[in-house]
Amino acid sequence: MEYSLPLLPTISTSCIVISAALVAYGWYLIRKRNIEAHKKVMLWAAAFALLFFLIYLSRTIFVGNTSFGGPDNIKIYYTIFLVFHIFLATVGAVFGIVTLLTGLKNNLIKHKKLGPITSVIWFFTAVTGVVVYLLLYVFYRGGETTSMIKAILGF
Numbered sequence: 001m002e003y004s005l006p007l008l009p010t011i012s013t014s015c016i017v018i019s020a021a022l023v024a025y026g027w028y029l030i031r032k033r034n035i036e037a038h039k040k041v042m043l044w045a046a047a048f049a050l051l052f053f054l055i056y057l058s059r060t061i062f063v064g065n066t067s068f069g070g071p072d073n074i075k076i077y078y079t080i081f082l083v084f085h086i087f088l089a090t091v092g093a094v095f096g097i098v099t100l101l102t103g104l105k106n107n108l109i110k111h112k113k114l115g116p117i118t119s120v121i122w123f124f125t126a127v128t129g130v131v132v133y134l135l136l137y138v139f140y141r142g143g144e145t146t147s148m149i150k151a152i153l154g155f
């Protein structure tokens with residue numbers, strides 16, 4: 001039977017990768033002292049991060065989370081890695097919002113300190129996100145998907 005990649009996780013993972021690529025480009029732009037372009041590209045990076053989050057959230061609520069479908073003896077390493085990725089993504093989101101606000105408010109002393117830290121956290125979020133995606137859907141087939149709504153309402 002043919003196995004195709006699941007649509008929503010493929011789109012949302014692409015969003016994280018695009019967002020991280022835009023952050024890298026935005027960093028390059030500010031190194032060239034191109035402030036307006038830096039601002040524009042970083043706002044686009046934030047938009048793609050938000051899009052990722054909205055897709056991820058609606059999938060979690062309406063479709064559910066997919067369990068690891070690989071061998072049982074690897075599952076524990078997958079789970080630890082997943083928790084590490086979720087931790088990075090959460091810290092990255094908080095740092096991202098603060099970095100965006102310091103930029104928009106022209107609080108440049110804080111912004112210059114936070115900018116590189118946020119960017120590096122976001123790069124690692126994207127890389128670990130792609131690894132989670134590969135482990136869940138490409139290297140192994142995803143396991144069962146259970147919906148939060150189904151779990152709560154029991155249908």
Ligand code: HEM
Nearest residue numbers: 023027030035039042099100103104108112115116118119
């Ligand atoms: C709309 C939002 C943003 C505005 C208006 C803005 C503006 C600026 C400005 C004016 C600088 C130059 C500071 C200076 O050299 O004195 C700067 C630097 C920087 N920003 Fe942003 N920024 C924004 C969002 C972001 C975001 C979201 C990130 C990271 C994810 C980021 C990462 C950086 C980095 C890495 C630097 C270079 C710091 C350095 O050279 O030490 N910026 N930003």
